[in-house]
Amino acid sequence: MKQYEKPPEGSWTQHYPELGTLPVSYESSISPEFYELEREAIFKRAWLSVGRVEQLRRNGSYFTKELPVANTSLIIVRGMDGEIRAFHNVCRHRGNKLVWTDHPREETSGTCRQFRCKYHGWRYELDGRCSYVQQEGEFFGLDKGAYGLVPVHCDVWSGFVFVNLAKEPSQTLTEFLGPMITAIDYPFHNMTERFYYRGDIRSNWKVFLDAFQEFYHAPILHGRQNPVMAKPEYQQAGFSALHFQIDGPHRVGSTTTGPSWLLPPEYLNPIEKVMRSGLFGPWDAADIGTEEALPGINPGKKKGWGLDSFQIFPNFAFIIWERGWYLTYHYWPTAHNRLLFEANLYFVPARNARERLAHELAAATIKEYALQDCGTLEATQMGLESRAVSSFPLGDQEILCRHLNKVVNDWVDEYQRSREEA
Amino acid sequence: MAMTNPLLPPEFSDLEPFAREWCLASEPERYAKRLASTMDEMQALYDALFPRAEEAIAYCEKFPLYDLPDNVLRLLQLLYSLIMVSFPVEIWRQPYLPDTGTASFELEEEPVP
Numbered sequence: 285m286k287q288y289e290k291p292p293e294g295s296w297t298q299h300y301p302e303l304g305t306l307p308v309s310y311e312s313s314i315s316p317e318f319y320e321l322e323r324e325a326i327f328k329r330a331w332l333s334v335g336r337v338e339q340l341r342r343n344g345s346y347f348t349k350e351l352p353v354a355n356t357s358l359i360i361v362r363g364m365d366g367e368i369r370a371f372h373n374v375c376r377h378r379g380n381k382l383v384w385t386d387h388p389r390e391e392t393s394g395t396c397r398q399f400r401c402k403y404h405g406w407r408y409e410l411d412g413r414c415s416y417v418q419q420e421g422e423f424f425g426l427d428k429g430a431y432g433l434v435p436v437h438c439d440v441w442s443g444f445v446f447v448n449l450a451k452e453p454s455q456t457l458t459e460f461l462g463p464m465i466t467a468i469d470y471p472f473h474n475m476t477e478r479f480y481y482r483g484d485i486r487s488n489w490k491v492f493l494d495a496f497q498e499f500y501h502a503p504i505l506h507g508r509q510n511p512v513m514a515k516p517e518y519q520q521a522g523f524s525a526l527h528f529q530i531d532g533p534h535r536v537g538s539t540t541t542g543p544s545w546l547l548p549p550e551y552l553n554p555i556e557k558v559m560r561s562g563l564f565g566p567w568d569a570a571d572i573g574t575e576e577a578l579p580g581i582n583p584g585k586k587k588g589w590g591l592d593s594f595q596i597f598p599n600f601a602f603i604i605w606e607r608g609w610y611l612t613y614h615y616w617p618t619a620h621n622r623l624l625f626e627a628n629l630y631f632v633p634a635r636n637a638r639e640r641l642a643h644e645l646a647a648a649t650i651k652e653y654a655l656q657d658c659g660t661l662e663a664t665q666m667g668l669e670s671r672a673v674s675s676f677p678l679g680d681q682e683i684l685c686r687h688l689n690k691v692v693n694d695w696v697d698e699y700q701r702s703r704e705e706a
Numbered sequence: 707m708a709m710t711n712p713l714l715p716p717e718f719s720d721l722e723p724f725a726r727e728w729c730l731a732s733e734p735e736r737y738a739k740r741l742a743s744t745m746d747e748m749q750a751l752y753d754a755l756f757p758r759a760e761e762a763i764a765y766c767e768k769f770p771l772y773d774l775p776d777n778v779l780r781l782l783q784l785l786y787s788l789i790m791v792s793f794p795v796e797i798w799r800q801p802y803l804p805d806t807g808t809a810s811f812e813l814e815e816e817p818v819p
Contacts, residue, residue: 483811508804509797555792558759625811633817637766637774637782640817645789648733651811652793658809 287524288586295680296528300687307675308689313488314669318696319620325699326598326692327353330533331439331446331453331460333600333614334360338443338476339393340368344410347393348373348383352618354449358436359383359399363410370438370447371412375401376431382408399433408433441465443472464531465596468580474573475609475630479647483625485658487665489599489617490688492625495657496613497595497688499523499539500681505660506653510563511551527584528683533597533691535684538582541590541606543567561642563649564590568642570608570632595684597691608632611650621665627654714784715777718762721784724751728787729780733813736790741801748791748801755788771819779819 291299298305312318334349339360346361357373359382375382380403385392398415399408407416412433417426437448439457446457458466485492495501500523527538541564549557556562581604582589593603599615614626629647634640667673678686713725728751730736740748755762766782769775774782794801 477817478815479813479817480815481811482814483809485809553792553796554756555789555796558756558763559789627811634771636771637769637785638763640771640782640819641763641785641789643817644786647813647816648789648793651813652797652803654811655803655806655809658811659803659806662807662809 287521288526290680296525296683297678297680297686300530300683303683303686303690307677308686309675310491310668310689311674312689312692312696313491313665314620314671316620319488319617321696321699322617322692323353325696327351327617328449329454329695329699330598331448331455331457332598333444333446333596333612334358334370335445336443336472337368337440337445338473338478340445342395344395344397345393346383346396346410348391349447350389350391351449351616352624353616356449357381357384358447359433360438360445360447361410364397365411367411368438368440368445369411370436370445371433372436374434375403375406376414376433377401377404377406377417382433406431442468442470461596462532462534464529464536464580464583465534465594466580467583468578468594470578470581470604470610471572471574472610472630475570475632477631477633477643479629479643481627481651481654483654483658484618484622485625485661486622487661488621488668489615489623490692491664491668492623492657492661493595493599493601493613493615493688494682494685495661496601497535497537497593497684498682499525499537500679505656509652509656511553515551523681525681526586526589527582529583530683530687533695535595535687536583537593537595537684538584538586538589539591539593540588555645559641559645560638561645561649563646563653565605565607565609565646566631566639566642567607568639569606572608572632595688597688609646621669625654625658713777713780715765715781717765718758718781721754721758721781724754725780725784729783730787731783731819733786733790733816736787737813739787740790740794743791743801745794745800748794751787752791752795755784759785759788774819782819 293299297303339347340362343362343364343366346359349358359371359373362368373382380401381388382399382401405418409415412435414428414431417428437453439446441457502523525537525539529536544562545567560567581592590606591603595601601613602610604610609631611629616624618624631643634643712722714721762781762785766778769778
């Protein structure tokens with residue numbers, strides 16, 4: 285495995301001196317008290333990705349998003365005017381959860397003209413206005429105009445819908461995403477064939493996220509699954525990324541991916557050869573609807589580029605693959621040592637059975653890999669919770685883990701300082 | 707005994723013995739079937755279908771994907787099952803993944819077909 289060129293400082297980590305090179309603490313991943321701080325300092329103040337505009341195709345389309353990390357549920361809806369808005373999913377009358385189907389704790393989606401509470405029948409327009417109160421005359425000087433749904437800041441970048449739970453966000457979405465992310469202009473909207481996976485995992489959200497922002501573990505943890513990774517020389521040489529870059533709280537790692545299709549058959553699982561697909565997705569490039577160079581992609585402008593893994597603070601990532609597809613990950617904490625992990629794979633819709641089978645193998649392969657990570661990270665959480673060890677060395681290939689650790693601590697510190705000042 | 711109606715296109719009649727069990731419409735059904743099967747059962751499907759896979763793909767490819775005749779749709783579903791069993795057969799030598807404990811990672815939405 286080739287070792288790629290590093291910055292003149294000698295390492296990626298030292299290229300960003302604010303990161304330091306010392307071992308780090310993972311107390312922030314095992315402390316219930318720290319988790320309570322994160323909920324306020326991070327999840328109620330950062331912009332959070334909650335879905336795609338393709339989930340809101342028509343005026344009146346809506347979906348709900350459960351956010352246990354913020355003790356709330358949101359309604360995301362495209363109004364009759366075409367605008368996308370977000371509201372707390374709570375009826376203004378007596379606090380009943382407004383939109384749900386069969387199971388109050390589960391997410392739902394659909395299309396409607398207005399929302400009607402299941403409890404006493406109060407109704408709301410899709411822009412949040414309260415439009416009907418059952419037996420309105422029984423109430424005392426009630427002004428319907430003052431009982432609209434509680435709005436949540438909502439904005440869209442490249443088809444990704446973001447919300448911000450702060451009363452007044454300190455940054456707009458564009459400011460928050462910063463120049464590295466907003467430079468991206470990618471035809472996400474052409475990739476509408478979707479595989480959506482979800483897992484309930486017993487590890488801290490950051491412990492889990494870290495496994496998906498370093499590839500150092502790949503030749504080892506996933507060594508058996510892939511004959512190339514199982515090669516002794518690969519196991520010995522390990523992994524080296526093409527490029528790392530940090531911009532504010534966000535980060536990206538770029539790597540090569542193959543090309544699998546040039547490998548001799550003994551380095552492939554037989555199914556990969558038949559389906560022309562595998563971990564890195566379909567071997568045959570998709571027609572993504574653009575001939576132009578893709579702005580913001582492969583930000584290091586490296587030769588042999590295969591993928592960018594963009595990590596959007598705090599809990600959202602998307603990976604763009606050279607063959608013309610992408611996937612997203614969301615890491616939603618549900619406790620200090622538990623998370624809901626969501627993965628979505630997006631392809632240009634298959635035009636025939638052969639393309640569809642290539643997508644199927646890519647999606648099935650991702651599941652095999654993810655399950656290996658899920659099992660191992662429960663074990664990591666247990667190891668950390670023993671507190672037998674309190675400081676952990678991170679290598680240069682783990683720079684993005686070091687960065688997340690620092691940004692989380694910085695946001696919590698800043699929140700605590702602002703509270704003390706107030 | 708009366709012949710049951712064939713489920714697959716006549717060109718793939720040799721695969722009929724697998725069709726009733728393995729033509730499953732969704733990934734959750736196929737994953738559950740994998741976990742509930744023995745390695746011998748999955749190896750038998752793999753050995754019968756793998757050598758015919760390219761021919762079966764080429765056959766399915768001739769029809770419009772979003773309007774497949776029923777027997778072609780079943781052949782495609784059988785190919786999805788080939789992908790599903792390829793992991794235990796080619797890699798793990800057991801139905802479930804090693805070292806995954808009680809971890810779950812479920813497919814909630816998938817393309818149709």
